[in-house]
Amino acid sequence: MTPEAFTEYLHKEIPLTAAMQARVLRSEAGFVEISAPLAPNKNVHGTAFAGSLSTLGLISGWVxxxxxxxDAKLKAHLVAQKNECIFHAPATQELRAIARIPTDEWTRFTDALVSKGRARINVITEIRAGDTLAVTHTGTYAAKL
Known part of the structure; x- marks a missing residue:
């Protein structure tokens, strides 16, 4: 799926992503980059709202x-099971989330998914505002064939 198609899909199926104006910028094997402007994601202090940052992390890991x-031709139902954020610094610019699948975890995950019909995996997403690391998000996702 192209980044534009993924963005359209997210906006349709998860309306919160449309309100956040989240956009998939790049989607490659094992890697995704998603952005969201600060304006629709601000809190009362003029910095990014923690809920928006958490949602951006969850969505990035899921995508x-x-x-x-x-790509692996595995038709599985994928859901978020656990969500954890470490807030390092206030985000005062456009948000950019980058998620990568850990190669060693992916192999274990797919092996378990194929052999047991279900599996869990952790994905770490870094969310930056400009050059500043604002959040490290760890999501645990569960899949079932």
Whole structure:
């Protein structure tokens, strides 16, 4: 799926992503980059709202896994099971989230998914505002064939 098609899909299926104006910029094997402008994601202090940052992290992990499952021709239901954010610094610019699938975890995950019909995997997403690392998000995702 192209980045534009993924963006359209997210906006349709998860309306919050449309309100956030989140856009998939790049989607490649094991990698995704998603952006969101600050304006619709601000809090009362003029910095990014923690809920928007958390959502951006969750969505990024889900997108990178959904793409990888599709590429591996594994039809699985994928859901977020756990969500954890470490807030390092206030985000005062456009948000950019980058998620990568850890290669060693991916092999374990797909092996378990094929042999047991279900599996879990952790994906770490870094969310930056300009050059500043604002958030490290760890998502645990569960998949079932």
């Amino acid at each position: 990178v896994l959904d793409r990888a499952l599709h």
